[in-house]
Amino acid sequence: MNNYELMVIFTPVLSDDEFKAAQKKFTTLVTDNGGQIVAENPWGLKSLAYPIQKKTTGLYWVLEFTASSDFNEKLKIQLLRDESVLRHMVTKLDKYAVEYNQKKRSGVPTGNEKAAEVNNA
Template sequence: MPLYEHVMIARQDLSNAQAEGLIEHFSTVISDNGGTIVGTEYWGVKTMAYKINKNRKGHYMYLRTDAPSPAIMEMERLARLHDDAMRVLSIKVDAHEDGPTVQMQKRDERSERGDRGDRGDRGDRGDRGDRGDRPRR
């Protein structure tokens, strides 16, 4: 059977349990139509680049499936009809990668370091020598 990867965005006002319940709901839809779920991940609430249905944030979910095309079409149809699901992206892939996705790896690295991870060492704030000579204002 073909291999697929799906990313879903659910409304921001759902609880984490409700968002993970959506993963279970769509997993059963695929299983009932002859497919299998290889893996699922809940990525959490993330800010989107633009508003979708008046929402600035959304719950992101990721599924890896091994399912026939009719099962995927049925899952996407039900996702379009579901009030809580805002977007679904399904991509056919040649092979699933082993291990967690990049999103989950970033989360693990941040929790291990204990910082935001995107800032780096700021050092002494008083030293501004890298800016060159600036005229006084």
């Protein structure tokens, strides 16, 4: 089982219920194929760096999960078939990224806070 992070940009015309249903669709896809959800983070509506399908905003959602490596192809096919998905990206996380994400979620200082304090002073 490998650790992955999935970032999806959904079309901004989705209602809150449709956005939650789309999230649930992909989380159940992961769990139905033997994976486990580690963390889920809906960022909400954000501006895009460039227009995609004549849209300048998108609904961002980040999912951290563990799954076997052959699952990625199934996930990619489902993401490409879904018309509400503007863009997606799956990243394999190494042990340092997993540790960093765990610290970030639990509120433990990650080391970047000191640099931010120095810059703000």
